Amino acid sequence: MVIVTEDVKKRNVSRLFTPAKIGGLTINNRTVMAPLGLVSYSDDQGGFNKNAQDMYIRRAKGGVGMITVGLIGCDYVDFADGSVPCAIKNPLVFMNTSKEMLDKIHSYGTKAICMISAGSGRSSFPGASKQKWAPSENENRFDPKQIHRAMTHDEITHMIEDFVKSAVICQQSGFDGIEIHAVHEGYLFDQFAMSLFNRRTDEYGGSLENRLRIVTDIVKGIKAQCGEDFPVSIRFSLKSFIKELRVGGMPGEKFEEKGRDISEGLEAAKILEAAGYDMLNVDAGTYDAWFWNHPPMYFNKKGIYNTFGAQVKEAVNIPVGVAGRMDDPEVINDALDQGIDLIEFGRPLLADPDLPNKIKADAWEDIRPCISCQDGCLARLEHGLPFSCTVNPATGREAEYRLTVPLEKKNILIIGGGPAGLETAWISGKRGHNVTLMEETSELGGELVPGSAPDFKSNDRELIEWFKRQLSNMGNVEIKLNSAATKKDFNDNAFDTIVVATGSKPIIPDFGSNQMITAADVLLKKTEIGNHVTIIGGGLVGCETALMLKKQGKDVSIVEMRDDICGGVGKMSFANYQMLKQLIPYNNIDLKLNTKVDSVDGTNVIVETSDGNKQTINSDTVVCALGYKPNNIFSDLLSTSGKETYLLGDSRHVDNIMQAIWDAYAVAKDI
Known part of the structure; x- marks a missing residue:
C-alpha cells in the first residue's frame, strides 16, 4: 500500500493542469502569464520588437496555458509616443509582428490574449504623460504641482472608439481574446471608476454605473464588432487601499478607505459581468498604494489576492484569475479550493520561463525563485527601460543572451x-x-x-x-x-x-568607540543585542535590520544624515520604497533624518541635527550600516x-x- 503523506498532498496541484474556458475560448491548463508593461518593447511602427516576441515565445515553450500580451496602447492614449506597442499606429506592422509571434506561441498549444490600456492619467510619472488628463482636474500622484485636466466628452468617445478599433486589429492579428486595462491600479479608467477622482456631472460621472460607463461601452463595442464568442477580460482591483492621497493602507491596518472599498468593488464586478465581460483578472491597490499591486517581500506571504479573488468569484458567474506571487503549491491549492479559475504568474515567469512545466513535473526545488526585489522588472519600467529580471538576465533578450557551447572548454x-x-x-x-x-x-x-x-x-x-x-x-x-x-x-x-x-x-568609520557592531553581526546573530538599539545609516540594510529587530521587540532608532531613507525616490523600485518608508513609522521605529553622527561614546550616540544642535541617543547596542566597499x-x-x-x-x-x-x-x- 502506498501511503500519501500530507506534504505530498500539499504539493499536488494536478487540478492546475485541467482545461478552462473563458467565453468561447478553451485553454489547455489554468496557468496564465500575467500582463506586464511593454515599455521599450515596441518597434518604431508600434509593432512588437524581436525581444518582445522571443520573450513571450519562450514562456509558451515553458508550458503556460495562456499569455496575456501587453499592455499595448491605442493611438489616442496617455502614454508617451512610441513607449509601448500600438495596434492603431500602423495596423499592418502590428498584425505582421503579432502573427510572427502568435504562430510560434500557438504551436506550443498556448493561447494569447492582448491587454489594451488607456494610460496612467494622474498616476503617470512626471514627464511620461502625453495628454496630462484625468476624469476631473486632479493633482499628479507623484508631483502635486503638476495638474491633470478633465477629459472632454469628445475625447472620451474617441478613446472608446480607439479601444474597439484596437480590439478588431488584435482579433485580425490572431489573438485569442482581449483584456481591458481598466478598473485597476489607479490607471486612467480606474480614476473614472472612483468618486475620489471623478467629479464629473455628465454620463461618465456620478453613479457607479456612470463611472464605469467607459469600460462597459468598450466591451459592448468590442462584442458588436468581434462577435459574442470573442473573449474579453478586464483587469480589476477589488479594493484600492488608499488611506490618503499618496499613502497606502498597510496589511492588517484599520483605516477609512478613500478609494474603492470591497462592497463597491463587488457591485462593480456584477456591473462588469452584466455588460459582457467574460473574465475578471483580480488584484488590489492603486498607485497611491502601489505596493499592493506590486507586492514587495515585506508582505512576507504569497497569494495576497486569493481572498479578493474568492470574494469576487462568489459575486459573479464568469471566470476569475488571480496573480500575486502564486509560485507555491499551498497558495495555488488555496486559490483553487476557493473556486478561483485561473492562476496568473507575472514576476515568477520572468524569473523562470519553465515554471509551469516544472510545477507539472513536481520539480519545485528546481524553480528559480523570484526574490520580489523588483529591481530587474518594475524599477526598470519606472526609468523607461524594458523589464527583465534580477535572477534571470536573459529575460527580454533571449536571443542575445542565448547560451552557446564554447569552442574550447576551459x-x-x-x-x-x-x-x-x-x-x-x-x-x-x-x-x-x-x-x-x-x-x-x-x-x-x-x-x-x-x-x-x-x-x-x-x-x-x-x-x-x-x-x-x-x-x-x-x-x-x-x-x-x-x-x-x-x-x-x-x-x-x-x-x-x-x-x-x-x-x-562594510564601511566602518572611526566614531571613537570599539563597541559598534555591523548589521551583518546582527543579522547573523554573532552577538547579543540589547533592548535599545541605534542603527547608524538609513539605507536598505539599515532599514531592513531595524524592521527585523523591531519584530523581536527591540526599541530601535535609525540615524540618517540625508533627508530620506534608501537614497530617496528612484534608487529602488518605488513600490518597495513606498512600503518600506511607510513600515518604518507604522512599526514605531524612530527615524532621525538630516542627522549626522558626531561620535559614539561606548554605546551612546552623539548626533548633530540639521539646525546644528547636538543630542545624545542612549542605547545598549550601536549598529553600523553605512554601506559597503x-x-x-x-x-x-x-x-x-x-x-x-x-x-x-x-x-x-x-x-x-x-x-x-x-x-x-x-x-x-x-x-
Whole structure:
C-alpha cells in the first residue's frame, strides 16, 4: 500500500493542469502569464520588437496555458509616443509582428490574449504623460504641482472608439481574446471608476454605473464588432487601499478607505459581468498604494489576492484569475479550493520561463525563485527601460543572451561564492567548462547570507538553495568551502581563466568607540543585542535590520544624515520604497533624518541635527550600516596577470543583487 503523506498532498496541484474556458475560448491548463508593461518593447511602427516576441515565445515553450500580451496602447492614449506597442499606429506592422509571434506561441498549444490600456492619467510619472488628463482636474500622484485636466466628452468617445478599433486589429492579428486595462491600479479608467477622482456631472460621472460607463461601452463595442464568442477580460482591483492621497493602507491596518472599498468593488464586478465581460483578472491597490499591486517581500506571504479573488468569484458567474506571487503549491491549492479559475504568474515567469512545466513535473526545488526585489522588472519600467529580471538576465533578450557551447572548454577558477560567483559557476558549468569555486567561509551566498536573515527575505534564502542544488547536480563544477584563495591559486597553471568575485566589506568609520557592531553581526546573530538599539545609516540594510529587530521587540532608532531613507525616490523600485518608508513609522521605529553622527561614546550616540544642535541617543547596542566597499584583494594580480581574468559583482562595484548576477551572466556567457 502506498501511503500519501500530507506534504505530498500539499504539493499536488494536478487540478492546475485541467482545461478552462473563458467565453468561447478553451485553454489547455489554468496557468496564465500575467500582463506586464511593454515599455521599450515596441518597434518604431508600434509593432512588437524581436525581444518582445522571443520573450513571450519562450514562456509558451515553458508550458503556460495562456499569455496575456501587453499592455499595448491605442493611438489616442496617455502614454508617451512610441513607449509601448500600438495596434492603431500602423495596423499592418502590428498584425505582421503579432502573427510572427502568435504562430510560434500557438504551436506550443498556448493561447494569447492582448491587454489594451488607456494610460496612467494622474498616476503617470512626471514627464511620461502625453495628454496630462484625468476624469476631473486632479493633482499628479507623484508631483502635486503638476495638474491633470478633465477629459472632454469628445475625447472620451474617441478613446472608446480607439479601444474597439484596437480590439478588431488584435482579433485580425490572431489573438485569442482581449483584456481591458481598466478598473485597476489607479490607471486612467480606474480614476473614472472612483468618486475620489471623478467629479464629473455628465454620463461618465456620478453613479457607479456612470463611472464605469467607459469600460462597459468598450466591451459592448468590442462584442458588436468581434462577435459574442470573442473573449474579453478586464483587469480589476477589488479594493484600492488608499488611506490618503499618496499613502497606502498597510496589511492588517484599520483605516477609512478613500478609494474603492470591497462592497463597491463587488457591485462593480456584477456591473462588469452584466455588460459582457467574460473574465475578471483580480488584484488590489492603486498607485497611491502601489505596493499592493506590486507586492514587495515585506508582505512576507504569497497569494495576497486569493481572498479578493474568492470574494469576487462568489459575486459573479464568469471566470476569475488571480496573480500575486502564486509560485507555491499551498497558495495555488488555496486559490483553487476557493473556486478561483485561473492562476496568473507575472514576476515568477520572468524569473523562470519553465515554471509551469516544472510545477507539472513536481520539480519545485528546481524553480528559480523570484526574490520580489523588483529591481530587474518594475524599477526598470519606472526609468523607461524594458523589464527583465534580477535572477534571470536573459529575460527580454533571449536571443542575445542565448547560451552557446564554447569552442574550447576551459578550466575556470572562481574566487568567491556570493551571487556573482554562483551565477558565474552556474552559467560556465551549463556551457560545459570545468569550474572550481573557492569560498573562504563555510557557506555559499556571500552577503545574501546575512541579507536573507529577516523573515521577509526568505526568497533570498531560496535563491541560495537553488544555486546550491543546480551546482551540486553538475559533474563539472567543484565547490570548495572553507578555502581562502591565495596568490598560488591565482597563478596555478591548471586554470585558464580566473574570476574574482570576492564581494564587499562594510564601511566602518572611526566614531571613537570599539563597541559598534555591523548589521551583518546582527543579522547573523554573532552577538547579543540589547533592548535599545541605534542603527547608524538609513539605507536598505539599515532599514531592513531595524524592521527585523523591531519584530523581536527591540526599541530601535535609525540615524540618517540625508533627508530620506534608501537614497530617496528612484534608487529602488518605488513600490518597495513606498512600503518600506511607510513600515518604518507604522512599526514605531524612530527615524532621525538630516542627522549626522558626531561620535559614539561606548554605546551612546552623539548626533548633530540639521539646525546644528547636538543630542545624545542612549542605547545598549550601536549598529553600523553605512554601506559597503569593494573587497578586491587580488587587484595587483588582476592588473599583471597574463591569464584571462575578470573582476565581477561587488568586488568590482558595490551595488545590488541584480548587478552582481547581471555582471556574472554577461561575462560567463562569453567565456
